[in-house]
Amino acid sequence: MKAVVVYESLWGNTAAVAGAIAQGLGLGAQALSTAQALPEVVADADLVVAGGPVFAFHLSTDHARGSIRRHPEPGAPAPDWSHPSVRSWMDALPVGSARCAAFDTRVPGPFGKGAPTVADGLQAKGYQLVAPPEGFIVTGKFGPLRPGELDRARRWGEQLLERAQLV
Ligand SMILES: Cc1cc2nc3c(=O)[nH]c(=O)nc-3n(C[C@H](O)[C@H](O)[C@H](O)COP(=O)(O)O)c2cc1C
Numbered sequence: 001m002k003a004v005v006v007y008e009s010l011w012g013n014t015a016a017v018a019g020a021i022a023q024g025l026g027l028g029a030q031a032l033s034t035a036q037a038l039p040e041v042v043a044d045a046d047l048v049v050a051g052g053p054v055f056a057f058h059l060s061t062d063h064a065r066g067s068i069r070r071h072p073e074p075g076a077p078a079p080d081w082s083h084p085s086v087r088s089w090m091d092a093l094p095v096g097s098a099r100c101a102a103f104d105t106r107v108p109g110p111f112g113k114g115a116p117t118v119a120d121g122l123q124a125k126g127y128q129l130v131a132p133p134e135g136f137i138v139t140g141k142f143g144p145l146r147p148g149e150l151d152r153a154r155r156w157g158e159q160l161l162e163r164a165q166l167v
Contacts, residue, residue, distance in 0.1 A: 001046045001164065003029040005157075006037040008052035008060055008086040010068070010079035013105045013143040017136045020150040021049055021103070024157020035083035039094050047164045048096070048127060049157075050118050051103035052086035059104065059114030060085050077142055090121035099164045100127035103134045103156075107141065130163040131156075 003025045007018035018031035025047070032041065042048055055064040062085055069081070100122040104114030115133030123129055134156055137146040 001027055002044060003027055003047040004037060004042055004045045005029060005031045006034060006050040008034050011077055011142045013138050013145055014051055014053050017105055017153045020153035021157040024154035025161050033083035034086055034089035045098055047099045049101045050086055052114055054104055054106035054112045054114045057112030059117040086118060093125050095126045097126050099130045101131045101160050105136050105138055108137050131160055
């Protein structure tokens with residue numbers, strides 16, 4: 001089974017979670033940014049896991065990214081603009097039938113989720129969801145991840161593998 005984990009990440013939190021999920025999956029699974037996860041890389045995957053950050057109560061949008069870019073907060077860490085939003089990546093994703101799962105990173109509390117939107121986008125392209133969308137928590141606006149979240153992401157990756165093999 002080939003698995004890929006695809007992420008959008010401006011400050012590295014979602015990238016770190018993607019890396020931990022890939023570790024949990026094993027199988028040589030790779031965590032790839034939305035720029036690295038070209039259609040031909042995803043085309044032969046049996047399991048596609050994708051995630052992104054929550055900005056302004058929703059899965060990152062090009063509008064939110066534009067606003068972050070135009071209005072940098074004084075003293076904020078520099079964002080990584082090397083890759084597009086996971087929404088744009090999903091728009092360009094060819095139709096497929098592989099299994100899939102979705103995750104996000106966000107602050108604690110009722111301030112929006114992104115993973116359900118990723119799950120909807122993947123399913124709209126024909127992919128089969130094997131687990132409920134999952135969120136991983138940061139303790140501040142730019143991170144870091146809450147202690148234990150990378151372990152939880154690793155375990156979630158292990159569970160995804162089991163579920164994907166059962167479906
Ligand atoms: C400008 C900005 C807006 C944010 N808005 C929200 C929000 O509405 N809800 C939320 O749960 N987290 C919000 N966050 C927290 C991010 O979701 C969190 O830091 C995420 O892990 C960033 O992912 P990244 O490091 O992979 O870019 C916001 C962070 C920033 C910088």
